[in-house]
Amino acid sequence: MLPHSEDVHGTAKRFAELEETVRQMILEGLGVAKYHEAQNESTWHLLRMSEYKAPNADEKWIGYVSHQDTNSLSVVCQHEVDGLEMQTRDGEWILVKPSPTSLIVMVGNALRAWTNGRLHAPFHRVMVRGDVTRYSAILFSVPECxxxxxxxxxxxxxxxxxxxxxxxxxxxxxxxxxxxxxxxKLKAFCGV
Structure with a gap:
């Protein structure tokens, strides 16, 4: 059954409100809260629904390759099936296992650059296994400044x-x- 557009819009709105609150907390923590409103005015949001087909295998399959997000923040909601893995700073891959009522918020390269590297944009990937399809909803905050x-x-x-x-x-x-x-890619593109 496909979701109704009102449900999708309502979900995107709540994700965007959470993203804005987390970004405000980050800026306050860094002592630069005065930039929050300007960032809000130059940020748009993209909601993506993802489906990762079950491989019907016990071995892990790559559902989405290792990467860093290009945007500021990403808010991820997994539905029942795990699969999101993040790379620690020492190179180890760990499975992200939030509670059923939790969302995952990740820093992207735009916020990494804007904070002068004070925040870490983790490499992450999606690995799937078994016989249950994995679904997720992801909101990306995209800067236009x-x-x-x-x-x-x-x-x-x-x-x-x-x-x-x-x-x-x-x-x-x-x-x-x-x-x-x-x-x-950020370091290659504009690293000093």
């Missing part, structure tokens, strides 16, 4: 890590032949 760390987040202890860039230009780089050659 210049991504540039504010002066408050750049100092002697935190020198500039990324050159300013436009999100659309970065996305084009990521899907280009040149971008495909790099694991850390």
């Amino acid at each position: 210049m991504i540039q760390a504010p002066d408050e987040l750049v100092d002697e202890d935190h020198p500039p890590r990324f050159k300013p860039y436009r999100h659309d230009d970065f996305v084009r780089f990521c899907v280009s032949e040149e971008g495909a050659r790099h694991e850390d």
Whole structure:
């Protein structure tokens, strides 16, 4: 049964409200809350529903390859079937197992760059196994402004890590032949 458009719109609205609240908390924690409203005005949201067919096997299959999101924040809702894995900073892959009433919020490369590398954008992938199809809903917050760390987040202890860039230009780089050659696409695109 397909969801009604009102249900999808309502879900997207609640995800966007959560994303905005989490982003506000992050900015407050970094001491740069004054930028929150400007970020809201230059952010749009994309809701994607994903289906990962069951491979009918005990071995894990790659449902979606390892990557970092290009956007600011991603809000993920898994439905009953696990499969999202994140790579720790030391390279270990771990299965993300939220409670049935929890959502997963991940930092993307736009927020990593905007915070001058103070936030980590984890590599993640979807691995599926067994005979049950995996479904998820993901909200991406996409910036339409210049991504540039504010002066408050750049100092002697935190020198500039990324050159300013436009999100659309970065996305084009990521899907280009040149971008495909790099694991850390943000660093390759605009790293200092």
